[in-house]
Amino acid sequence: MSEDSLFTNTLNGNLKDDTLKDGRDFYKKLKSKAYKNSITKELYGLFFVSPNKEELVIDKKREQSGQVFLPYEGKRINKVIVDVIPPFKPNFLDSLQKTRIWLEKTANKLHNTSSRSHIKKLLYLKEGDTLDAYNTSENERLIRNLPYIKDAQFIVIPVMGSSELVDLYLLVKDQFSWGFDIDVGSITSTSIELYNRNLYGRGHEIRSGFEYNSSKSQSWGYIASYKIQNIKNSRISTGLTFSNNYKKSLIELAVKKRFETYMTRYAGGLTLSKTMHSNKISPNDPILNEEPLDFNYASAWLGRSYKLKSTKKLAKTQLFSTLGFSSLNFFKRPKVDSDLNKFFHNKRMYLASIALNQTQYFKSNLIYNFGRTEDIPYGYLMQLTGGFEDREFSYRKYLAFEYERATHFYKTKAYFFTKFALGGYFDRDRYEQGNLIIQNKFISRLRKTGRYRFRNFVELNYNIGIRRFPEEFITLNSPTGIRGFSSLEALGTQRLTLKLENMTFTPFMAAGFRFAFFNFLDIGTIGSNQHHPFKNKAYYGVGLGIRLNNENLVFKTIELRFALYPKAPSDFSSPQYGISGEDRPNFSNFSVDGPKVLDFE
CATH class of the missing domain: 3.10.20.310 (membrane protein fhac)
Known part of the structure; x- marks a missing residue:
């Protein structure tokens, strides 16, 4: 045209x-x-x-x-x-x-x-x-x-x-609708994925990929998925996923309608999946099981939002109520009993939540993206979740509270986010599988030196498990841990991390890709929750690299990173280097979803 x-x-x-x-x-x-x-x-x-x-x-x-x-x-x-x-x-x-x-x-x-x-x-x-x-x-x-x-x-x-x-x-x-992701761990371990996020120009998404790992019994694997957005103008999206690799074989159907905007009154979701020969129940599980697991999972939720009066013209306050159900049923698992391998008990979960939030946004750029407009939320979210769990050998109640707040400082042009969450189960008079999460994020103002722009990021995260099951643990491998770190020796039920990063946005561009340099220092302690966190063993990661991003493409940000890990555990080597596609970090926008248990990850 x-x-x-x-x-x-x-x-x-x-x-x-x-x-x-x-x-x-x-x-x-x-x-x-x-x-x-x-x-x-x-x-x-x-x-x-x-x-x-x-x-x-x-x-x-x-x-x-x-x-x-x-x-x-x-x-x-x-x-x-x-x-x-x-x-x-x-x-x-x-x-x-x-x-x-x-x-x-x-x-x-x-x-x-x-x-x-x-x-x-x-x-x-x-x-x-x-x-x-x-x-x-x-x-x-x-x-x-x-x-x-x-x-x-x-x-x-x-x-x-x-x-x-x-x-x-x-x-x-x-954005150019075609893209691919590649993750080269080594010559013997590679994965690549091709996708289109806007098929037919109507927001349909199709993905197909494969991975190769010569050290595994199943060296080749594949993944394929198809997602449809806004079916018949209903705001409902659906997706079907197939995967088969050395980690697991999965088929999953997901249907969802989100609380997209202040105008959305009703939301809900349905997920059905069948997983075979997996060493985990979910990607974020605190347990790596040696025996293959086969299980079915189902969940459904429904929610309603209510508009409340707000004294601020450009801020809206809402009340949310949600109900949810989930079921986990194993076909292959480790041997279980009332006091043995509790994590693998069959269970059904019934939850309800009530939440209050107030959200407003300001627009800026050069924070997580390389120039495009970014919507930065500030406000608060308070959510109370409760319900009960019908387990194979027991019956427990669940209760959790979450609080999030973000503040934008107009004078200093800085941004601060904090989160507090506490949840756990009550088995008769005993409190167990408790989880305390404290997160703090600080983003500095954008500083200028000639044609360069600089921004600093600081994160302080703390997580402790309270009377978790004996087989449960957390590691430093998570997003709130040490970046690039991968070890199953450094584990425990208490984790404290400090993450520092400096980002330099440059005027350099090649083939439409903008360049940004970064350097980081991550410090983490992990171990038993019976000790002060500073008495647990400490690990470090320090590194630098380059991020390349073309805002006209749907590609993930390409990251080339070199890092050193002093005092690295025996199952993890230092230094580490590699190239991978990285998802852009997201701000918490105080959105409300279906009621769920706090992740211990």
Whole structure:
């Protein structure tokens, strides 16, 4: 489709050629209007950017989400128009600005451009609605957070001749829908996966991959999955997964509707799976079993949200109630008895929870991503979960409390997140399988030196198990442990870690990939919960590396890392180096899901 026809279709799906001039005039007016305000000027520069500007590292001015829509609060939405920009189109306006190299042209042809009707159906606003600043920003964030979208922004245009009507223009920048992940541990251990996150331009996702490990009895393995989003405009997504490797054989069906925005009233989920010859019940299990496990798992939950009054215009408070059920039934497992291998008892869990949250966002960049707009949540979540467990040899009650809070310091431009969670079971008068979690994260302001940008990250995490089963333990191999660490000798029921990282965003770019350098120091102690955490054995990890990311691609961030681990345990060698695809870390956005037991991991 030509750019002229794109302009035409943007303004009206059936405009004729003689209205082309009006389309051009609209974008001229749009530019003129955008340049009157610093925020909209920045948004205009984001979407209508010339190639030479893409070479710069630009830190965006922070703004509170929804602030730009407040002047239009209460006006009626006349039209909602969606424009989708291909991933490798450098300029949306100037017909002289073409995609620069043949590879990008070919990629645009291979790319599944997001369907405008699909994007429009995902919105929780429509023509004829009264514009609400918070709801508009929520819808904008919803589209921006889709795994195949680089960025999305609403621009409000008053309707000529009316003081009550406005048009909403949603500008969406696609990511190239095809991607692959590769993890090269060594010559004898490799995995690769190919996927498309936006099949047919409607958010369907297909994955297929294989792995090879010559040291295992089953050296070859595969995984395949297919996910469908927003079935029949119901907001329900579903996915089917198959996998077979030396770790396990799995078939799983998952159906889910999330509490996506403040406008979502009902949510729920259903998961059914069959697992064979696995050494774990779940990837985060605190037990590595030597005997193969065969089991079935089922879970279902349903939730309702209630809007509460809030004194803040751009913050919404909600109350949630959820009910959930899960069942775990083994076919192959270690020998069990009332006091033997309790972790492998068949069980059914019935839970209910009540939660209260307040969330608002501000927008920035160069935090976890390399330039795209990031929605940073701040506010709080309090959740109380209770229920009972019907086990093979016993009957227990469960109770847990979680509290999360995030604060954005406007003067220092820093961000702080804290979490406290405590949960456990009551077997008659005995408290057991308790779990205490304390997490703290600090993100510094963005500092500038010439064309470079620097940011520091600090994490302090503490986890202790209270009267856990004898076979249960935690390690330093988890995301809150020491990065790159992999050992089953360093284990216990109490863990304390301090993680420090410096990230340097550079102006360097090659083939569309931006470069960032990082260095880190991780310190962790782990051992028995009968001792002070500082008396347990300490381990260290120090390293540096490069992260490469192309925001136009759905690829994971490519990370090349070299690290040293002084006092490494005997089952783990130092130094370590490798290349892998890394998921971008996510902020906790105080979302509510189905009720569940606190993970001891």
